[in-house]
Structures are given as structure tokens and as C-alpha cells.
Amino acid sequence: MTGRAKWVAAALAAVLVLSAAAMLIIKYAGSDGTVAEVYKNGDLVYSVDLSTVTESYTFTVGDDQDGWNTISVEPGRIRVSDASCHNHNCIETGWIGSGIKPIVCLPNKLVIKISGDADSGVDAISG
Amino acid sequence: MSMRSRVNMMKTKKMVYMALLTAIALGLFVIESQIPALVPIPGVKLGLANIITVYALFTLSPVNAATILAARILLGAAVTGNISGLLYSAAGGILCLLCMIPLTRILTKKQMWLCSAAGAVFHNVGQILMAALVTGTTVVFAYLPALLVTGIIAGLFTGICAQFIVNRVDKHIKFKR
Numbered sequence: 001m002t003g004r005a006k007w008v009a010a011a012l013a014a015v016l017v018l019s020a021a022a023m024l025i026i027k028y029a030g031s032d033g034t035v036a037e038v039y040k041n042g043d044l045v046y047s048v049d050l051s052t053v054t055e056s057y058t059f060t061v062g063d064d065q066d067g068w069n070t071i072s073v074e075p076g077r078i079r080v081s082d083a084s085c086h087n088h089n090c091i092e093t094g095w096i097g098s099g100i101k102p103i104v105c106l107p108n109k110l111v112i113k114i115s116g117d118a119d120s121g122v123d124a125i126s127g
Numbered sequence: 128m129s130m131r132s133r134v135n136m137m138k139t140k141k142m143v144y145m146a147l148l149t150a151i152a153l154g155l156f157v158i159e160s161q162i163p164a165l166v167p168i169p170g171v172k173l174g175l176a177n178i179i180t181v182y183a184l185f186t187l188s189p190v191n192a193a194t195i196l197a198a199r200i201l202l203g204a205a206v207t208g209n210i211s212g213l214l215y216s217a218a219g220g221i222l223c224l225l226c227m228i229p230l231t232r233i234l235t236k237k238q239m240w241l242c243s244a245a246g247a248v249f250h251n252v253g254q255i256l257m258a259a260l261v262t263g264t265t266v267v268f269a270y271l272p273a274l275l276v277t278g279i280i281a282g283l284f285t286g287i288c289a290q291f292i293v294n295r296v297d298k299h300i301k302f303k304r
Contacts, residue, residue, distance in 0.1 A: 002235065002238075004233045004234075005233065005234050005235070005238050005241060008230065008233065008234060008238075008241055008242075008245060009241055011245075012241070012244055012245055012248070012279060015248055015275060015279065016275070016276060016279050018272075019271075019272040019273075019275035019276045019279075020272070020276055022271075022272035023272040023273055023276060026269055026272060039262065039263065039264055041262075041263065042262060042263020042264065043263070086209075087164060087169070089164070089167045089168065089169050092167035093167045094167075100266075100269050101269050102264075102266040102267065102269055104169065104258070104262065104266075104267055104270070106169050106215070106258055106261070106262070107211055109261060109262055109263075110262075111262050111264050111266055111267070113264070113266045
């Protein structure tokens with residue numbers, strides 16, 4: 001391999017190794033937070049402290065026009081159980097209860113993430 | 128034959144060639160879109176249509192390659208009916224192309240496979256940046272490492288495919304870059 005190409009190959013190998021390491025960190029890093037936050041179109045529409053949940057419940061975010069997702073909340077965890085999007089990546093992501101990995105529904109612009117901030121000031125916003 | 132008609136014939140030839148490449152890229156794109164995603168991460172795919180993109184970058188001018196890419200993205204969105212995905216395809220494709228163009232100066236035709244793998248990195252970065260913009264959060268970056276790992280591997284694969292093609296075809300078809 002010619003000299004300059006070696007740099008490209010080395011940079012690529014570095015990216016590969018770093019990404020693989022990052023994947024492991026993301027997978028196994030816990031986070032202190034237990035507050036699940038639901039964002040629709042970039043706005044926080046709902047949040048709940050998963051550690052205070054005693055009974056399971058479900059609710060829906062969005063409508064037919066905007067795209068809807070049905071969210072299930074159980075003690076300590078949350079997931080998308082049904083959605084209007086094509087690929088259902090959000091549903092297949094499954095449960096999250098801690099860590100950095102979010103649940104994302106790109107077509108419906110929905111993001112659910114676990115935040116470390118136990119006191120974000122609101123328990124639920126609707127409308 | 129006059130000089131003028133010779134030039135016109137070359138232009139037509141090139142246009143036909145570019146149209147052919149676009150059609151192939153479109154076909155690859157549409158077929159690949161029928162394959163169900165293996166992992167729940169949005170954006171993980173083989174990117175077979177990029178075989179054509181990287182091939183065009185090394186055998187035609189950057190503007191030609193950009194034209195083929197733009198046409199393929201637009202037509203692909205229209206044919207698959209996925210207009211909403213257009214945004215991410217375009218973001219990834221544009222960043223990928225912009226970053227691969229300088230790479231075509233650094234790398235040779237024999238190192239096309241490497242360029243493709245690098246392009247895959249930029250493609251995924253572009254997509255994630257657009258996703259962050261659209262969702263209004265930065266938490267989507269959590270998907271970036273997984274996308275990069277699968278992307279580099281896919282990029283290597285498509286790059287090797289493109290490499291095979293250029294090794295075979297180059298003796299028969301040559302255009303000025």
C-alpha cells in the first residue's frame with residue numbers, strides 16, 4: 001500500500017476499534033438515572049421516574065397525522081409496544097430502564113431516553 | 128467525422144454511460160430496500176448502491192459522480208415510496224461524497240475499496256447528524272458506534288465489489304476525468 005493510503009487505512013482501523021470499544025461501553029455502562037423522558041418532535045412531552053412506578057400502564061404519544069407510538073411503562077422499565085411507523089425499529093429496541101441507549105422512532109420523531117436527573121421539575125406534561 | 132460531431136458523440140456516450148450507472152445503482156438500491164433490517168438500529172444496511180458511487184468517483188469526474196448519486200437518491204425515494212427517508216439518505220450521501228472526493232486524490236484506483244470504507248463512515252455520520260437535527264436531541268449519537276462498525280464492514284464489502292468491477296471494465300471503457 002502506498003504511503004498516503006496507509007494513513008487512511010490506519011485512520012479507518014482506529015475508528016473501527018474506537019467504535020467497537022464505544023459500543024461495549026454503551027452496552028454495559030449503567031447510569032444513575034431512572035427518569036424516562038419522552039420527546040416528540042424535539043419537545044419533552046412526558047417524563048416518569050421509573051423507580052416510582054408500581055403498576056404497569058400504557059399511553060400513546062402522537063396521532064395519525066404526526067405518527068403515533070404506544071408506550072408501555074412497567075416498574076423500572078419502558079418500551080414502545082406499538083407504532084405507526086414502517087420499520088418498527090422502536091418496538092424491536094425493546095425495554096430500556098437504564099444506560100445511555102435510547103429508543104428512537106425516526107419516522108415519528110420520537111425519542112425515549114433515561115435521564116440521570118431525578119428532579120426535572122415535571123412528572124407529566126400533556127397537550 | 129468533424130471535430131464537433133466527434134465531441135457530441137463522446138458527450139452522448141458519456142451521458143448514456145452515466146444513465147446506465149444510475150439505473151444500476153437505482154436497481155441495487157430498490158432491491159436492497161426490500162431486505163428486512165437485521166438489527167433494530169435505524170440505518171444499518173449494506174449500501175450496495177454505493178458500489179456505483181465509488182466506482183463513478185474513480186472513473187468519472189466528481190460532478191458526474193455527484194449527478195449520478197443525486198439522481199439515484201431522488202429516484203430511489205420516489206420508487207420505494209419512502210420520501211421521509213430521503214432526508215437521511217441525502218444527508219449521508221452528500222457528506223459521504225464531499226469527503227470521498229478529496230480521497231480520490233490520495234488513493235489510487237487500486238485502493239477503491241479503502242475509499243468506500245471511509246465513505247461509509249462519513250455516510251453514517253451524516254445520517255446521525257440529520258437524525259439529531261430532526262429529533263432535536265443528541266441522544267441518537269448512541270447509535271453511532273454500532274453504525275460505524277457495521278458501516279465500515281459494509282463499506283469494505285461494497286468497495287471490494289467496486290474494485291472487481293473496475294479491474295474488469297477499465298480496459299474497455301475509459302472516460303476523461
